[in-house]
Amino acid sequence: MHILHQQRRRLTAAGLLCLICPCIVRAADETTFTKEQIKNFLLTAKVVKSERSSKGITHPWRLTLTDGTVTHDASFQVIDEHESLKQLASGTEVGFVDSYKYNIAAYRLAELLGLDDMLPVYVERKWQGNPGSLSWWLPVKMDEQERQKQKLRAPDSDAWNNQMSKIRVFDQLVYDTDANLTNVLIGEDWKIWRVDFSRAFRISKDLKNPRENLVRCDRQLFEKLKALDAKEVAEKTKHYLDKDDVKAVMARRDKIVEHFQKLISEKGENEVLY
Numbered sequence: 001m002h003i004l005h006q007q008r009r010r011l012t013a014a015g016l017l018c019l020i021c022p023c024i025v026r027a028a029d030e031t032t033f034t035k036e037q038i039k040n041f042l043l044t045a046k047v048v049k050s051e052r053s054s055k056g057i058t059h060p061w062r063l064t065l066t067d068g069t070v071t072h073d074a075s076f077q078v079i080d081e082h083e084s085l086k087q088l089a090s091g092t093e094v095g096f097v098d099s100y101k102y103n104i105a106a107y108r109l110a111e112l113l114g115l116d117d118m119l120p121v122y123v124e125r126k127w128q129g130n131p132g133s134l135s136w137w138l139p140v141k142m143d144e145q146e147r148q149k150q151k152l153r154a155p156d157s158d159a160w161n162n163q164m165s166k167i168r169v170f171d172q173l174v175y176d177t178d179a180n181l182t183n184v185l186i187g188e189d190w191k192i193w194r195v196d197f198s199r200a201f202r203i204s205k206d207l208k209n210p211r212e213n214l215v216r217c218d219r220q221l222f223e224k225l226k227a228l229d230a231k232e233v234a235e236k237t238k239h240y241l242d243k244d245d246v247k248a249v250m251a252r253r254d255k256i257v258e259h260f261q262k263l264i265s266e267k268g269e270n271e272v273l274y
Helices: 002-032 035-044 101-113 144-150 157-174 219-227 230-236 243-267
Strands: 046-052 061-066 071-077 080-088 091-099 122-127 130-136 140-143 184-187 192-194
Touching (some): 091 101, 101 122, 101 230, 144 184, 157 219, 157 243, 230 243
Antiparallel strands (some): 061 071, 122 130, 140 184
8 A cells, every 4th residue: 555655646746747847848948048049939939829019109019939849929010111201299200210120130230249138139020921020028027117107226226227328328329219218128137128129220420418328338348339340230230221321320339439438538447437
């Protein structure tokens, strides 16, 4: 009887383990995915569920994907609007573009600068016959608009400020005309992600309020900005940015570098770079 009881306990434990294991494997796979594995998953996994989002101007789709082992959600954005003149709340814009392609361009530019850990992985994929940008769904608890509304503060203010400084530099580089607070997402550990660049990459070669927005810069990011090469940017963003877009990026890069070099000469390197 004792032996039979032990065997029954082993079978029960084995049965429970079989139920638990798929969840463990799925969780482990999601947390240990490399960027290349995430890209491959987004490009090849089967869409098994879809839901239209109520947030944002373009109302992207939330898709659930599975490869048979891992199941994960993704955001799908199909907007690709081009108008010679567009009347907006802020005024009339000449040469207006609102395109999913800029999401992919922003991610690829972030890769060159070592900032791709602050953006979700973006790839181009077709769904229901429509091409669009597909991005890894992020584990967030709120956006920056909600944080400010609730008057919450990050437990580590220095880490928070350093992340926000990187975001502000990148926003200046890509010149997003719709860089609103809902596009800054906050995770459980107060990690920040920047999403939705469909109205970025305007051909303006000027910066937006650099004295106010560009106060400090990560040292590694500053070095990568100085080393950024126009040919490399053009090759990396091919099919998503045209030559005028790239020229504007590089012109803004020059002004960002010049701005920080001036600040360093005024305040000292340790006050500007971290």
